[in-house]
Amino acid sequence: MLEVQDVSSYFFPILKGYDIPVKNAELREKVQGFWRGEVVWDAPLADFSTMKVGGLAAALVIPSCIEDLSVIVAGAQKSGVSWRVIGRGSNILVPDEGFAGLVIVLGRDFSEIKVREEFSGQVRIRVESGCSLARLLNWCMEMELSGLEFTVGIPGSVGGSVVMNAGAWGHEIKEFVASVTWLDNDGQLVSAESNSIDFSYRQWGESRDKIVVMVDFLLFKRDRREIEAQCRELTRKRKERQPQAVASVGSFFKNPPRQAAGKLIEDAGLKGCRVGGAIVSEVHANFIVNTGGATAGDVLELMRIIQDKVWKKYGVRLEPEVHILNNDMPLKDK
Ligand SMILES: Cc1cc2nc3c(=O)[nH]c(=O)nc-3n(C[C@H](O)[C@H](O)[C@H](O)COP(=O)(O)OP(=O)(O)OC[C@H]3O[C@@H](n4cnc5c(N)ncnc54)[C@H](O)[C@@H]3O)c2cc1C
Numbered sequence: 001m002l003e004v005q006d007v008s009s010y011f012f013p014i015l016k017g018y019d020i021p022v023k024n025a026e027l028r029e030k031v032q033g034f035w036r037g038e039v040v041w042d043a044p045l046a047d048f049s050t051m052k053v054g055g056l057a058a059a060l061v062i063p064s065c066i067e068d069l070s071v072i073v074a075g076a077q078k079s080g081v082s083w084r085v086i087g088r089g090s091n092i093l094v095p096d097e098g099f100a101g102l103v104i105v106l107g108r109d110f111s112e113i114k115v116r117e118e119f120s121g122q123v124r125i126r127v128e129s130g131c132s133l134a135r136l137l138n139w140c141m142e143m144e145l146s147g148l149e150f151t152v153g154i155p156g157s158v159g160g161s162v163v164m165n166a167g168a169w170g171h172e173i174k175e176f177v178a179s180v181t182w183l184d185n186d187g188q189l190v191s192a193e194s195n196s197i198d199f200s201y202r203q204w205g206e207s208r209d210k211i212v213v214m215v216d217f218l219l220f221k222r223d224r225r226e227i228e229a230q231c232r233e234l235t236r237k238r239k240e241r242q243p244q245a246v247a248s249v250g251s252f253f254k255n256p257p258r259q260a261a262g263k264l265i266e267d268a269g270l271k272g273c274r275v276g277g278a279i280v281s282e283v284h285a286n287f288i289v290n291t292g293g294a295t296a297g298d299v300l301e302l303m304r305i306i307q308d309k310v311w312k313k314y315g316v317r318l319e320p321e322v323h324i325l326n327n328d329m330p331l332k333d334k
Contacts, residue, residue: 002141002228004134004152024058027081031059031102034075037068045094048086048105050155052247053296054094057103064109066213073211074187076102084325085211087157088132091164091249093322096296106130106159113139121221124178129159129212146222147176152231153238159212165199169234174199181214202254202321243283247290253318261318262286268309275302
């Protein structure tokens with residue numbers, strides 16, 4: 001029997017021991033004004049990102065229910081604390097200077113899955129956004145529900161995957177999303193049917209101040225053995241084509257229209273190009289890999305070298321797929 005490995009769990013550190021005196025007393029006072037639960041001060045964000053680079057979050061919280069999340073978001077908005085939300089950190093790049101506000105992590109405590117309704121071979125399920133795709137896929141196998149097989153090997157959370165409109169092997173998550181429920185910046189819950197959300201290539205079209213809390217998927221009944229066989233095959237293909245067991249964010253750049261970013265980078269002679277501890281993978285040129293001692297600065301410099309060279313050689317601008325978790329990023333941009 002196949003069990004999909006939840007690779008993302010490896011990246012969750014044990015939080016105890018990081019609670020060192022906070023540098024920013026004003027922030028501490030503000031956060032403690034609206035949140036009585038556990039806060040990790042000066043949390044090393046590299047541990048919360050699959051790229052394993054970057055500095056500290058001034059404050060970090062891991063809410064375990066929507067009510068807590070709602071209190072945190074409304075409190076942060078009211079007291080002017082800037083915040084960012086992350087799932088498994090498999091598509092973020094944390095700058096070396098870190099993030100000066102509050103990072104909200106939606107993780108395993110936020111990962112309930114339940115069946116909502118069944119009708120003529122289709123099943124509508126509701127999943128909390130901190131659930132990893134791996135856990136969801138294992139649950140789908142057990143329930144003999146098909147649709148999400150293409151996500152095997154994507155180390156993200158359900159929330160992150162909807163925001164990124166994660167895709168592979170010709171499918172995108174939007175095809176199976178029935179509705180999304182998010183928390184707006186006043187702490188209010190809002191639901192929208194999938195067809196009213198402007199999903200496009202690796203983005204969901206809603207503003208960054210919305211936190212996805214629940215996603216309804218519409219899936220189909222299928223024999224477990226068939227689901228497992230497809231997952232095995234896709235895992236085999238992924239292992240063949242992508243670097244394994246390395247620190248990365250997967251594909252670093254979006255594919256330009258009708259072209260493959262990896263092919264452009266490879267043809268520009270950049271496989272193996274290195275800045276400090278960051279290197280262009282020899283296996284797949286659209287993967288920037290942290291070989292161990294990379295800084296975010298190394299990754300960003302290598303990113304610019306790649307962009308410059310591909311622009312000069314092919315006149316194509318490569319746009320990063322990865323989201324940079326910086327202090328200047330306006331909350332309302334897309
Ligand atoms: C080895 C590897 C392979 C990969 N393969 C693929 C692939 O085949 N296809 C693909 O599409 N991607 C792939 N990725 C990239 C990544 O796994 C996906 O984009 C994934 O969906 C990101 O989910 P996350 O929880 O890690 O998001 P994060 O990296 O934590 O966040 C990404 C963005 O989403 C936002 N966000 C996260 N959670 C929420 C939420 N609940 N509400 C609102 N905003 C939120 C964050 O603020 C950030 O802007 C791969 C990555 C790795 C490391």
